[in-house]
Amino acid sequence: MSGRPRRARRWCAAVTCCVALTAARLHEAPAFAHTAGILDAAAFTTTDGRQIYERVCRGCHMPMAGGAMGAGRYPALAHNPALMSRRYMALTILTGRRNMPAFGARHAVGYGGPAMVLSAPQIAAVTNYVRSHFGNHYNDPITADEVQELDPAPR
Numbered sequence: 001m002s003g004r005p006r007r008a009r010r011w012c013a014a015v016t017c018c019v020a021l022t023a024a025r026l027h028e029a030p031a032f033a034h035t036a037g038i039l040d041a042a043a044f045t046t047t048d049g050r051q052i053y054e055r056v057c058r059g060c061h062m063p064m065a066g067g068a069m070g071a072g073r074y075p076a077l078a079h080n081p082a083l084m085s086r087r088y089m090a091l092t093i094l095t096g097r098r099n100m101p102a103f104g105a106r107h108a109v110g111y112g113g114p115a116m117v118l119s120a121p122q123i124a125a126v127t128n129y130v131r132s133h134f135g136n137h138y139n140d141p142i143t144a145d146e147v148q149e150l151d152p153a154p155r
């Protein structure tokens, strides 16, 4: 007997919740697009290698760093013997390589917007993260100073 009103009340609560969530999302959407876009360098200051990988590299190199074949060839970073050289990897990120965009301040190019630039500490962090994850076991991390040395600023 009392089942129906209770169900109705629950349904009502669900709808209210849904409306609230949608409203919150609508409200947040423009802010999110503005601050968390892949090209918004200003808001991107983390030096957490995993976060950098997920926000900047994963779109091309894929979630498990498995690479992809499609409109282009995105090499796998998982189990990748080329990453044996920490300098090779850091230099690739700094200056780019063929279809791989450059992320160093002096090399990055914006495509219709500000360029996505990673600092030396950020490049060191993501290099060290990838070289010690996804089946890579290189235990000679690179330092931010070493990254900086690969790309000395003009004096």
Ligand code: HEC
Pocket: 052, 053, 056, 057, 058, 059, 060, 061, 072, 073, 074, 075, 076, 077, 080, 082, 083, 088, 089, 092, 093, 097, 098, 099, 100, 101, 103, 126, 127, 130
């Ligand atoms: C827009 C797509 C794109 C993004 C974003 C991107 N890459 Fe790449 N990356 C590529 C492509 C394409 C190549 C292959 C370049 C070539 O032809 O040698 C590559 C190559 C590499 C290589 C060399 C692999 C090898 O076997 O020689 C490394 C290391 C690498 N990327 C790391 C990264 C890291 C770390 C990030 C994030 C900071 C990143 N990439 C972001 C597209 C991308």
